[in-house]
Amino acid sequence: MNRYPPIAEHGMVGDLQTAALVSSGGTIDWWCTPRFDSPSIFGSLLDSDRGGYCRLTADLAEGSGATVRQLYLSDTAVLVNRFLAPGGVGEVADFMAPIEGGVATDRHRMVRVARVVRGSLTFTFDCRPAFDYARAPHTITRSDDHSALFHGPGTDLHLQSTGHITLTTEGDGLTARFTLEAGEVAAFVLTSSASGGAVPPQPSLDAVAEELEACRTFWHTWLRSSTYRGRWRDMVNRSAITLKLLTYAPTGAPIAAATMGLPEQIGGERNWDYRYTWVRDASLSVRALIDLGFEDEAHAFRRWLRDRIEAGATASGDPLQIMYRVDGEPHLTEETLDHLEGYMGSSPVRAGNAAADQLQLDIYGEAADALLVAGDIGAIRGWKAISDVLDWLADNWDRPDEGIWETRGGRQDFTYSRLMTWVAFDRGVHLATDHSRPADVPRWTRARDAVFRQIVERGWNEERQAFVQHYDTNVLDASLLLMPRVGFLSPKDPAWLTTLDAMDQELVSDSLVYRYDPEASPDGLRGSEGTFNLCSFLYVEALAQSGRLHQARYAFDKMLTYANHVGLFAEEIGPSGEQLGNFPQAFTHLALVAAAMALDEQLDKAETRPQSSPGHLRPPSRGGGAGA
Numbered sequence: 314m315n316r317y318p319p320i321a322e323h324g325m326v327g328d329l330q331t332a333a334l335v336s337s338g339g340t341i342d343w344w345c346t347p348r349f350d351s352p353s354i355f356g357s358l359l360d361s362d363r364g365g366y367c368r369l370t371a372d373l374a375e376g377s378g379a380t381v382r383q384l385y386l387s388d389t390a391v392l393v394n395r396f397l398a399p400g401g402v403g404e405v406a407d408f409m410a411p412i413e414g415g416v417a418t419d420r421h422r423m424v425r426v427a428r429v430v431r432g433s434l435t436f437t438f439d440c441r442p443a444f445d446y447a448r449a450p451h452t453i454t455r456s457d458d459h460s461a462l463f464h465g466p467g468t469d470l471h472l473q474s475t476g477h478i479t480l481t482t483e484g485d486g487l488t489a490r491f492t493l494e495a496g497e498v499a500a501f502v503l504t505s506s507a508s509g510g511a512v513p514p515q516p517s518l519d520a521v522a523e524e525l526e527a528c529r530t531f532w533h534t535w536l537r538s539s540t541y542r543g544r545w546r547d548m549v550n551r552s553a554i555t556l557k558l559l560t561y562a563p564t565g566a567p568i569a570a571a572t573m574g575l576p577e578q579i580g581g582e583r584n585w586d587y588r589y590t591w592v593r594d595a596s597l598s599v600r601a602l603i604d605l606g607f608e609d610e611a612h613a614f615r616r617w618l619r620d621r622i623e624a625g626a627t628a629s630g631d632p633l634q635i636m637y638r639v640d641g642e643p644h645l646t647e648e649t650l651d652h653l654e655g656y657m658g659s660s661p662v663r664a665g666n667a668a669a670d671q672l673q674l675d676i677y678g679e680a681a682d683a684l685l686v687a688g689d690i691g692a693i694r695g696w697k698a699i700s701d702v703l704d705w706l707a708d709n710w711d712r713p714d715e716g717i718w719e720t721r722g723g724r725q726d727f728t729y730s731r732l733m734t735w736v737a738f739d740r741g742v743h744l745a746t747d748h749s750r751p752a753d754v755p756r757w758t759r760a761r762d763a764v765f766r767q768i769v770e771r772g773w774n775e776e777r778q779a780f781v782q783h784y785d786t787n788v789l790d791a792s793l794l795l796m797p798r799v800g801f802l803s804p805k806d807p808a809w810l811t812t813l814d815a816m817d818q819e820l821v822s823d824s825l826v827y828r829y830d831p832e833a834s835p836d837g838l839r840g841s842e843g844t845f846n847l848c849s850f851l852y853v854e855a856l857a858q859s860g861r862l863h864q865a866r867y868a869f870d871k872m873l874t875y876a877n878h879v880g881l882f883a884e885e886i887g888p889s890g891e892q893l894g895n896f897p898q899a900f901t902h903l904a905l906v907a908a909a910m911a912l913d914e915q916l917d918k919a920e921t922r923p924q925s926s927p928g929h930l931r932p933p934s935r936g937g938g939a940g941a
Contacts, residue, residue, distance in 0.1 A: 316361040317358070317361055317656055317657045318336045318337065318338060318340075318342075319891060319892070320575055320656075320883050320891070320892045320893065320894075320896050321877035321878075321881075321883065321891065321892040321896075322336055322337045322338075322383075322877070322878075323335060323336050323337070323342075323877070323881075323896065324337075324383055324385065324392040324407075324879045324881065325390070325392070325555070325558060325571055325881065325897060326390055326391075326392050326407050326408055326409050326423070326558075327390065327409055327558040327559075327571075328409040328410060328411050328412045328421055328422070329411050329412055329557070329558070329560065329561070329562035330347065330348060330349075330412055330417065330418065330421065330561060330562060330563065331344070331345060331346050331347060331348055331349055331351070331409075331421050332344075332349060332409075332558055332559065332571045333355070333407075333409070333423060334358065334571065334572070334896070335383075335392055335394070335407050337381060337382075337383040337394060337878070338368075338370055338381065338394075339368055339369050339370035339371075339381075339394050339405055340357070340366050340367070340368040340370070341355050341366060341367040341368075341407075341423070342355060342356070342357040342358040342364070342366050343355060343356060343357075343358045343359075343571070343572055344367075344423070345588070346421050346468070346505040347417075347418065347419040347420070347421055347468075347505065347507075348417075348561065348639060349559075349561060349568050349571065349588045349639060350568070350588040350589060350638055350639060352444070352445045352446050352448075352664075353365070353443070353445075353446050353447075354442045354443065354444055354465070354468065354470060354505065355367055355442060355443070356443060356446060356447055356653070357443075358572070358575070358656060359573075359574050359650075359653050359654075359655055359656055359662050360447060360652075360653040360654050360655070360662075361654075362654075363443060363447045363652065363653065363654075364443055364447050364653065365441055365442045365443025365444075365447060366439075366440075366441060367425075367439070367440045367441075367442075367503065368437070368438070368439045368440075369405050369425050369427060369436065369437075369438050369501065370394075370396070370405070370436065370437060371396035371398065371403055371405075371434045371435065371436050371437075372434070372435045372436065372437055372490075373396060373398055377398060377399060378398075378399060379396065379397060379398035379399070380396075380397045381394060381395065381396055381397070382394070382395040382397065382878075383395070383878060383879060384878070384879060385551070385879050385880075386406075386529060388532060388533055388536050388550055388554070389528070389529050389532040389533065389554070390408065390409075390411075390528075390532055390554055390558055391406055391407075391408045391525065391528055391529060391532075392406070392407045392408065392879070393405070393406050393407075394407075396434060398432075398434065400432050400433060400434065401429055401431055401432025401433045401434040401495070402429070402430050402431040402432065402434075403427065403428060403429040403430065403434040403436070403493065404427070404428060404430070405425060405426065405427050405436075406424075406425070406426045406428075406525065407423070407424070407425050407426075408423075408424055408524075408525060408528045409421065409422065409423050409424070409528075410422060410424075410524055410527060410528050410531075411528065411531050411532075411562075412562065413531075413562075415562050415563050416563060417563040417640075419505075419506055419507040419510070420504065420505070420506045420507075420510060421504070421505045421506075422502060422503070422504045422505075422513070423502070423503040423504075424500060424501075424502050424503075424516075424521060424524060424525070425500065425501045425502075425503075426498060426499075426500045426521060426525065427493060427498065427499045427500070427501075428493065428496075428497065428498040428499075429493040429494060429495050429496070429497055430495060430496075431495050432494075432495060433492055433493065433494045433495065434492070434493060435490065435491070435492045436490070436491055436492075436493065436499070437488070437489075437490050438474075438478075438480075438487075438488060438489040438490070438491075438501060439486060439487075439488045440472055440486055440487050440488075440501075440503070441484075441485060441486030442463050442465070442470050442486075444463075444465030444466060444468060445465065445466060446650050446653065446664065447652065447653065448650075448652065449465050449466045450465075450485075451463050451464055451465040451485065452464045453482060453485070453487070455482065456512075458479045458480060459473060459474045459475070459476060459478065459479065459480060459515065460472065460473045460474070460480070460512075460515065461480055461482070461487050462512075464508065466508075467507065467508050468505060468506070468507065468508060469505065469506050469507070469508050469509070469510055470503060470504070470505050471502075471503070471504040471505075471506070471512060471513055472487060472501065472502075472503055473501070473502045473504075473513065473515055473516055474489065474499070474500070474501050474502075475498075475499055475500045475501075475516060475517070475518055475521070476515075477491075477499070478491055478499050478501070498518055500516055500518060500521045502516045502521070532554065535557065536550060536553065536554070538606050538607055538609075539553060539605050539606050539607070540604075540605060540606035541553075541605050541606070541909075541910070543909060543910065543913035544909070544912075544913055544916070545869075545873070545909045545913075547880070548873060548876070548880060548905065548909065549605075549905070549906055549909050549910075551879070551880035551881070552880075552902035552903075552905050552906050553605060553607070553906065555881060555897055555899070555902045556598065556602075556610075556899055556902055556903060556906075557607075557610065558571075559571060559897070559899045560610060560613075560614075561590075561639035561640075562613075563639075563640075564613075564617050564639055564640055564641065565610065565612075565613025565614045565615075565616060565617045566590040566595065566614065566617045566637070566639040566640075566641070567590060567594070567595045567598060567614065567899055568587065568588050568589060568590055568639060568899065569587040569588070569589065569590075569591050569594055569636075569895070569898065569899055569900060570587035570588070570884070570894075570895035570896060570897060570898045570899060571588070571895075571896065571897065572587065572588070572895045572896055573585070573586035573587060573588055573662070573663065573664060573895065574586065574650075574653075574655060574656065574659075574662040574663060574664075574895075575656055575659075575883070575893070575894055575895045575896055576655070576656055576657075576659035576893065576894070577842040577843065577884070577885055577893050577894045578659075578842055578843070578887075578893065579656075579657050579658075579659055579887075579893070580657070580658055580659050581659060581842075582659075582660070582661065583842060584655060584656075584659055584660070584661065584662060584663060585663060585666060585668075585895070586645075586647070586663055586664055586665055586666045587884075587895040587898070589636045589637060589638055589639070589645060589666060589669075590617075590636060590637050590638070590639055591635060591636045591900075592618070592621070592633060592634075592635060592636065592637075592676040592679060592680055593635065593673075593675060593676050593679045593717065594899060594900045594903070595614055595617075595618070595683075596614075596618065596676075596679035596680050596682060596683035597679055597682075597683075597900075597903060598611075598614070598899070598903045599611045599614060599615065599682075599683040599686050600682075600683075600686045600907075601903055601906045601907050601910070602614075603686060604910055605906065611686075614683070615683060615684065617641065618680055618683060618684070619684075619695045619698075619699075620641060621633060621637065621641055622680070622695070622698045622699055622702055623694060623695055623698040624641065625698070626643065627643045628643045628644050628645075628669055628670045629669075629670040629671075629672065631672065631705075632677075632701070632702040632705050632706075633676055633677065633680065633702065634669055634670065634676075635668065635669060635671060635673045635676055635719070636666060636668070636669050637669075643669070644669075645665045645666045645667075645669040646665045647663055647664070647665035647666055647667035648663070648664050648665055649661045649662065649663055650662040650663070650664055668715070668719040671714070671715040671719055672712065672714040672715060672724070673714050673715055673716060673717065673719070673730065674706070674709070674710060674712065674714050674730045674731075674733070674734050675716075675717055675727075675729055675730045675732070675733035675734070676733075677702065677703075677706050677733065677734060677737040678732070678733025678734055678735070678736030678737040678740070678799070679733060679736070680737075681699075681703075681736060681737040681740035681741055681744070682736055682740050682799065684699070684740070684744065685740040685743055685744055696748075696750050699741070699744070700741075700745075700750070700751070700752050700753075703737060703738065703741040703752070703757055704753060704756075706734060706737055706738070706760075707738075707753075707756055707757060707760045710731070710734040710737075710738075710760060710764060711767075712724075713725050713726050713727075714727060714730050716729065716730055716783070717729050717730070717792045718792070718828060718829070725782075725783040725784075725785065725786075726771070726783050726784040726785070727782065727783045727790075728768060728772035728780055728781060728782060728783055728784070728790070728793060729782075729790060729792040729793055729795075731764055731767060731768050731772065732768060732772075732793070732795070732796060732799065732801055733799070734760075734764050735761055735764040735765055735768065735801060736799050736800075736801075738757045738758070738760050738761035738764065739761050739800070741757050742754055742757050742758055742761065745757075765801075768780070768801075771784040772784060773808065774787050777789070777815055778808075778811040778812075778814075778815065779811060779812040779814075779815035779816070780793050780796065780808070780812050782829055788829055788830060789812075789815055789816050789819050789820055789829065789830075790828065790829045791816065791820055791826050791827065791828045791829065791845065791848035791851065791852070792828065792848075793812065793816075794816070794848065794851040794852055794854070794855045795851065796809060796812075797809060797855060797858050797859070798854065798855075798858070804855070804858035804859045804860075805859060805860065809859070810859060813855060813856070813859060816852070820848075821852065822844065823871070824849065824852075824867070824868040824871040824872055825844035825849050825872075825875075825886055826844055826845060826848035826849045826851070826852045827842075827844050827845065827848070828845045828848050842885060842893075843885035843886050843887040843888065843893045843894070844885060844886050845884065845885055846872070846875070846882050846883070846884060846885060846886060846898065846901040846904070847884075847898070847900045847901050847904045849868070849872050849886075850869075850872060850901065850904035850905050850907070850908040851904055851907075851908070852868060853865050853868050853869045853872065853908040853911075853912060854904070854907055854908045854911040854912070856868060857908070857911045857912045857914075857915045857916075858911060858915065860915070862912075862915055862916060862919055865912055865915070866912060866916070869908060869909070869912055872905075875890060875892070877892060881896065881897040881902075882896075882897060882898060882901040882902060882905070883895065883896040883897065883898055883901075884896070884898040884900075884901065
């Protein structure tokens with residue numbers, strides 16, 4: 314068995330407050346509880362020997378011709394591993410019942426159900442938690458043959474099996490081996506809680522079946538709110554479910570990814586903790602959520618965002634900081650977990666994120682845009698806080714910053730940061746005017762126009778005929794693919810079309826897009842990285858808006874082939890098509906949704922045009938952006 318399965322060989326289950334990864338071999342190798350950003354109790358994804366895991370798999374003899382398939386039950390977050398062997402066909406269903414009501418709890422329940430549908434199969438169960446990122450020991454308390462308590466520092470993990478499955482203590486874990494015939498079912502329930510919590514009732518197969526059906530019903534009911542009726546419904550639905558799973562329901566705050574420490578390059582040091590809420594990522598999700606019909610989720614995040622603006626207190630001392638914990642806590646102290654070897658030896662493993670106190674001025678534009686999309690500025694106190702933030706920005710927009718990519722190579726005058734400060738002032742002017750709110754609109758207008766002139770004069774490189782990463786370089790940057798979307802210029806503007814052509818030549822490889830060239834623009838880190846899935850989908854959207862529909866659709870269809878077997882994307886794609894970085898990444902799935910909707914819109918318009926006007930078609934580019 315591989316010590317580390319490929320990153321893509323996983324599905325995700327969750328209950329809207331925490332999430333777990335399950336490998337296609339049946340191993341839970343990542344689960345943090347009681348919240349997304351809590352220490353792990355299963356973490357073998359970051360250290361196969363020490364990290365802890367829970368494995369439930371069929372015994373398949375090597376060379377027997379047996380195969381394993383992983384899938385989601387359609388339009389749900391119920392994950393199924395199917396084992397197809399000459400002697401029988403069986404499956405393991407993994408799920409967590411969504412916690413409704415939006416109340417934070419320290420009690421979380423994961424259910425694993427094994428069944429055989431034909432012949433017979435023998436299964437092996439092995440549960441070995443490792444509390445506090447595998448730093449803390451635990452004890453095991455047994456009450457009978459079918460239950461046990463793992464007791465760690467501040468956290469208990471109850472393990473229970475259905476009556477005919479006997480659990481055996483082996484070292485610091487529990488195991489079971491059992492055979493099921495066609496029609497037989499066995500279940501295991503893992504319940505985490507604060508130390509000393511009540512012992513959960515012993516599960517019955519009938520109760521587990523009811524819980525599974527309720528979980529399926531929840532997801533089917535939720536997804537019926539979607540208004541998407543476009544060409545890529547399966548992928549858009551899977552992305553919507555993934556975004557929902559990555560949102561902390563008690564506050565409405567979406568996290569960037571379920572994991573930490575998964576590398577952008579195997580063996581490299583670009584390994585970050587993504588289990589927090591980035592103002593940028595979450596703000597850009599609002600429009601997509603509203604367009605999909607999920608207005609409750611969009612409103613919940615806006616409430617969280619307004620609370621952050623009103624609270625003001627940040628670790629950096631600025632009005633907003635780039636990321637927070639899901640409860641709004643601004644302190645994300647970064648520590649290195651030297652006792653963990655990292656995924657496939659990729660170290661260091663970091664928990665927390667030191668980039669939280671970076672200056673990234675673009676977040677003010679994304680936040681303002683999220684508020685404008687909804688036309689909801691909250692109470693009078695909330696408007697005063699928003700107004701105060703824009704007054705602060707009027708004094709500070711012209712500062713160098715670390716930029717959207719959180720480089721650790723020093724501050725620059727990043728064009729994207731300036732672009733989004735333009736958005737902040739533009740949206741602020743509209744909000745104040747549309748809602749008749751008191752504000753220094755003339756000052757914001759002057760600042761907006763000054764930013765515009767500066768970008769045009771200094772962010773444009775005459776030699777490249779393109780907008781560039783920052784004012785002292787000729788390097789291109791894929792973040793600027795958002796320029797037409799935010800309304801800075803028309804997607805048909807000649808300056809934009811030549812920028813898009815330049816990106817196509819330099820940043821695009823077989824429809825995959827690099828965010829920038831780190832060799833030409835050092836970011837303070839060693840090693841290389843793959844192409845960014847977010848940027849690849851932004852590229853599709855930009856192509857579609859620019860009328861290059863043939864190229865856009867071809868690039869989009871190719872991008873979808875890089876999804877894993879259950880439709881999930883990590884942050885990056887490596888040189889051999891492998892998924893790299895934290896997984897699954899919310900921003901990528903958000904960008905997929907936006908690209909699909911933009912492409913649908915433009916294709917629908919093209920189909921209504923007279924057939925004698927085929928100007929919307931454009932052959933694949935010379936740079937290979939639409940195909941190799």
